[in-house]
Amino acid sequence: xxxxxxxxxxxxLRDMILDDVPMWGRWMLxxxxxxxxxxxxxxxxxxxxxxxxxxxxxxRIEAGNWPTPRTRLVVADLASNRLVGQVSxxxxxxxxxxxxxxxxxxxxEQWGRGLGYEALGLWCDYLLAAMPELARLDLRTWSGNHxxxxxxxxxxxxxxxxxxxxxxxxxAFYDGMGYGILREEWNARYPDGFAASLARDVTG
Numbered sequence: 574x575x576x577x578x579x580x581x582x583x584x585x586l587r588d589m590i591l592d593d594v595p596m597w598g599r600w601m602l603x604x605x606x607x608x609x610x611x612x613x614x615x616x617x618x619x620x621x622x623x624x625x626x627x628x629x630x631x632x633r634i635e636a637g638n639w640p641t642p643r644t645r646l647v648v649a650d651l652a653s654n655r656l657v658g659q660v661s662x663x664x665x666x667x668x669x670x671x672x673x674x675x676x677x678x679x680x681x682e683q684w685g686r687g688l689g690y691e692a693l694g695l696w697c698d699y700l701l702a703a704m705p706e707l708a709r710l711d712l713r714t715w716s717g718n719h720x721x722x723x724x725x726x727x728x729x730x731x732x733x734x735x736x737x738x739x740x741x742x743x744x745a746f747y748d749g750m751g752y753g754i755l756r757e758e759w760n761a762r763y764p765d766g767f768a769a770s771l772a773r774d775v776t777g
Contacts, residue, residue: 575587575588575643575646578649579646579695579696579698579699579768580651580768581651581691581692581694581695581768581771582651582691582771582772582774583650583651583652583686583687583688583691584648584649584650584651584657584688584691584692584695585648585649585651585654586646586647586648586649586660586692586695586696586699587646587647587649588634588639588643588646588647589630589634589645589646589647589656590634590647591631591634591635593647593656594627594630594631594634596655596656597627597630597656598623598624598626598627600656600679601618601623601626601627602618602620602623603617603618603619603620603623605679606681607677607678607679607681610717610718610720610721611675611677611718613717613742613743614715614740614741614742641703642699642700642703642704643699643703644661644662644663645659645660645661645662646659646660646661646696646699647659648660648676648678648688648692656679657678657679657680657683657688658676658677658678658679658683658688658689658692659676659677660674660675660676660692660693660696661674661675661676662674662675662696662700663675665711670704670706670707670708671709671711672700672707672710672711673710673711673712673713674693674696674697674700674710674711674712676689676692676693676696676721676724678692684720685720689720689724690724690727690728691771693724693728694728694763694767694770694771695767695768697710697728697754697759697767698763698766698767698768701756701759707756708755708756709753709754709755709756710730710753710754710759711751711752711753712725712730712751712752712753713749713750713751713752714750714752715740715742715747715748715749715750716735716740716747716748716749716750717740717742717747722750722752725752726752728754729754729758729759729762730752730753730754731752731753731754731758732750732751732752733751733752733753734749734750734751735748735749735750735751736748736749736750736751
């Protein structure tokens with residue numbers, strides 16, 4: 574487990590627990606709306622795929638088999654501790670310590686409430702603290718995902734790449750988008766850490 578959950582104003586980031594698994598499995602099913610925005614150009618998992626994923630996640634929870642630093646955390650509602658999404662990262666290049674971030678808020682009724690802003694900001698803080706070798710953080714999306722592009726800009730990421738007509742969604746071409754922020758840029762924007770900036774928003 575983490576030493577302690579990473580807490581914001583309305584959400585916390587934590588390891589997955591067994592109580593999360595049934596809900597997480599339902600959100601993984603291909604008919605869920607979040608799949609329309611999160612990499613819709615990739616194949617969706619089948620129900621059989623999801624069953625295999627659920628079994629694997631359950632085994633990992635029971636074994637306590639979590640990497641350090643974490644590669645994925647649950648986004649949970651602060652009041653109820655109920656799973657609402659997840660954050661993740663993957664390597665672009667292990668040779669140069671270059672990674673990309675991911676986030677999804679599963680329930681459409683929770684979209685547009687700033688939960689993604691809190692979750693991704695706290696995730697950035699965690700990764701930069703846990704991995705001092707990182708010089709930058711990346712975020713990849715597509716030009717049809719306006720919410721993710723706005724989130725990147727709100728956190729201070731810079732649009733660094735636009736691959737024109739690189740993605741096909743529902744038969745239409747969209748641009749592939751790349752955003753990045755350097756460690757020194759993040760530290761200048763959030764000198765006391767992102768969590769402290771959330772606290773100032775409440776008291777200010």
